[in-house]
Amino acid sequence: MTVVATAGHVDHGKSSLVLALTGTDPDRFEEEKRRGLTIDLGFAHTTLPSGAELSFIDVPGHVKFLRNMLAGVGGVTACVFVVAATEGWKPQSEEHLRILELLGVTSGIVVLTKSDLVDADLAELAAMDVADHVAGTFLADAPVLAVSSTTGAGIDALRSALDELVATSAGAVDRGRPRLWIDRVFAAKGSGTVATGTLVGGRLAADQAVVTEPGSASARIRSIQTAGRTVESIGPGTRVAVNLAGVDHHDLARGHAVVEPDRWRLTDRFDASLHVLDALDHDVSRRGAFVAYIGSGEHTVKLRVLGREAIAPGRDGAVRLFLDGALPLLPGDRFVLRESGRDETVGGGEVLDIDPVLRASRASPDRSVDRLVRERGWITVREVERLTGDAVDPLVGDWLTTPELLASMHDDLLARVTEAGPVGLDVAGFDDRERAVLATIDEIVVDATTVRLADVVDPFADHPYLAVLLADGFTPSQPDGVDRGELRELVRRGHVVVRDGVHFHEATIAAAGEVAAGLLAAHPDGFTVAQFRDATGASRKYALPLVAELDARGVTRRRDDLRIAGPRLPGR
Numbered sequence: 294m295t296v297v298a299t300a301g302h303v304d305h306g307k308s309s310l311v312l313a314l315t316g317t318d319p320d321r322f323e324e325e326k327r328r329g330l331t332i333d334l335g336f337a338h339t340t341l342p343s344g345a346e347l348s349f350i351d352v353p354g355h356v357k358f359l360r361n362m363l364a365g366v367g368g369v370t371a372c373v374f375v376v377a378a379t380e381g382w383k384p385q386s387e388e389h390l391r392i393l394e395l396l397g398v399t400s401g402i403v404v405l406t407k408s409d410l411v412d413a414d415l416a417e418l419a420a421m422d423v424a425d426h427v428a429g430t431f432l433a434d435a436p437v438l439a440v441s442s443t444t445g446a447g448i449d450a451l452r453s454a455l456d457e458l459v460a461t462s463a464g465a466v467d468r469g470r471p472r473l474w475i476d477r478v479f480a481a482k483g484s485g486t487v488a489t490g491t492l493v494g495g496r497l498a499a500d501q502a503v504v505t506e507p508g509s510a511s512a513r514i515r516s517i518q519t520a521g522r523t524v525e526s527i528g529p530g531t532r533v534a535v536n537l538a539g540v541d542h543h544d545l546a547r548g549h550a551v552v553e554p555d556r557w558r559l560t561d562r563f564d565a566s567l568h569v570l571d572a573l574d575h576d577v578s579r580r581g582a583f584v585a586y587i588g589s590g591e592h593t594v595k596l597r598v599l600g601r602e603a604i605a606p607g608r609d610g611a612v613r614l615f616l617d618g619a620l621p622l623l624p625g626d627r628f629v630l631r632e633s634g635r636d637e638t639v640g641g642g643e644v645l646d647i648d649p650v651l652r653a654s655r656a657s658p659d660r661s662v663d664r665l666v667r668e669r670g671w672i673t674v675r676e677v678e679r680l681t682g683d684a685v686d687p688l689v690g691d692w693l694t695t696p697e698l699l700a701s702m703h704d705d706l707l708a709r710v711t712e713a714g715p716v717g718l719d720v721a722g723f724d725d726r727e728r729a730v731l732a733t734i735d736e737i738v739v740d741a742t743t744v745r746l747a748d749v750v751d752p753f754a755d756h757p758y759l760a761v762l763l764a765d766g767f768t769p770s771q772p773d774g775v776d777r778g779e780l781r782e783l784v785r786r787g788h789v790v791v792r793d794g795v796h797f798h799e800a801t802i803a804a805a806g807e808v809a810a811g812l813l814a815a816h817p818d819g820f821t822v823a824q825f826r827d828a829t830g831a832s833r834k835y836a837l838p839l840v841a842e843l844d845a846r847g848v849t850r851r852r853d854d855l856r857i858a859g860p861r862l863p864g865r
Contacts, residue, residue: 378410472551720739
């Protein structure tokens with residue numbers, strides 16, 4: 294399904310056109326019908342001659358209802374731009390066109406409505422007037438069709454043109470990160486909370502766990518509807534109504550979003566590009582009361598121009614916007630900026646960085662992963678995906694970094710391990726980044742506890758006490774006379790195992806596991822400590838800690854007074 298927005302000046306026949314195309318009146322409220330203009334968003338859908346499905350968002354045209362228009366076109370890439378042949382181009386026509394451009398709408402059809410009320414000459418003049426105003430915009434080469442919603446003239450031709458628009462428009466991109474910006478929310482009798490919006494970024498499915506942002510309220514999708522029918526799942530670029538369990542409709546509002554858990558970085562500030570409209574009669578600076586329209590919401594923002602004091606009309610620059618609350622944003626998201634004091638559209642742009650780390654005076658944002666790495670030095674690929682929406686391959690371990698920083702850490706770690714000599718260094722003394730790099734250094738050996746040079750012999754591997762323990766087997770001698778520091782190092786390196794105050798050689802523990810496997814082969818239902826004692830020839834003093842160590846390692850498991858097979862029993 295393709296979603297298009299209708300746009301244009303008030304009372305130019307947008308709602309009547311949608312009704313003629315779909316049979317659905319998008320004016321849902323009595324006040325709208327009484328006043329003869331669309332106040333809030335209206336929605337309708339139809340099936341085109343090709344069989345393709347099309348949803349309309351009918352947005353209000355009156356300047357007082359501009360915020361609702363802005364809420365409606367977020368996530369839409371095509372439009373039906375309506376101009377009444379009886380009136381021609383109007384100021385609100387111009388503002389709607391500029392807003393559509395700022396939001397990244399790339400294709401559309403121009404429709405001259407009320408064509409039955411003008412003669413051929415006036416219709417031609419209206420078409421020429423439109424052509425002059427859309428020159429140099431995304432509508433410059435768009436078809437211009439004259440229709441009458443009253444008589445039906447031109448409606449069939451328009452439906453064919455819509456088929457062509459659907460076939461040639463860029464389809465919605467599935468990035469595996471669904472986000473449903475809510476533009477309506479209500480309580481449906483017998484169903485509970487229902488939220489509607491245009492789905493972007495990925496798929497949603499019935500019974501899927503989601504969260505609503507802001508607020509991070511956990512919810513579950515009971516059911517999904519699109520175009521008047523219930524579906525099990527739905528892809529991006531579609532009008533969607535989701536029935537949500539676990540969240541009250543009073544806790545949701547237009548501008549909130551439904552997303553997957555643990556996939557998004559919420560942000561209350563971001564760096565962005567900003568194109569200032571050339572019709573503006575003043576520069577844009579930090580002075581002013583601004584409102585940003587992002588997704589389906591209206592947000593009060595503070596603005597800081599990056600790298601300069603102001604941006605002149607018709608020019609591009611970069612800004613840092615501070616939101617009144619945290620939102621699930623990604624680079625590439627579009628926004629429109631208005632100055633509330635002057636009640637005028639300032640411009641719009643694209644989100645570039647949702648987690649700026651440099652001071653505004655030094656920031657030079659773009660959407661590249663290379664910039665993220667340069668500014669942070671080290672960053673995990675998971676964090677990159679949360680900040681950009683893109684999955685990338687790591688450079689080392691789970692990390693990205695610069696070649697210079699990687700080489701520097703490589704040399705530093707090698708020097709530290711070399712200086713430690715045969716004793717090596719404790720693995721616990723290294724962080725995750727260092728451990729990832731250590732694993733790439735050929736000259737270094739990393740075991741469970743120690744990092745040391747590969748060509749250096751472990752001085753503790755031939756410690757005299759180890760030979761004693763190995764010879765004693767299941768009845769080990771205690772470490773009387775062994776230096777306490779050396780004993781601790783033997784334990785740390787894994788050569789000696791301590792259980793309940795008894796010291797065993799690591800090989801003895803392995804041998805005990807083999808004994809346990811033999812006993813379970815003979816006694817599948819389990820063996821007793823007494824049976825283990827007899828099999829090893831050890832006294833109860835040694836048999837109990839041995840069995841306890843086997844339990845701790847998962848070689849065996851305790852069931853009442855018996856030991857049964859664990860997941861790590863030899864031979865399993």
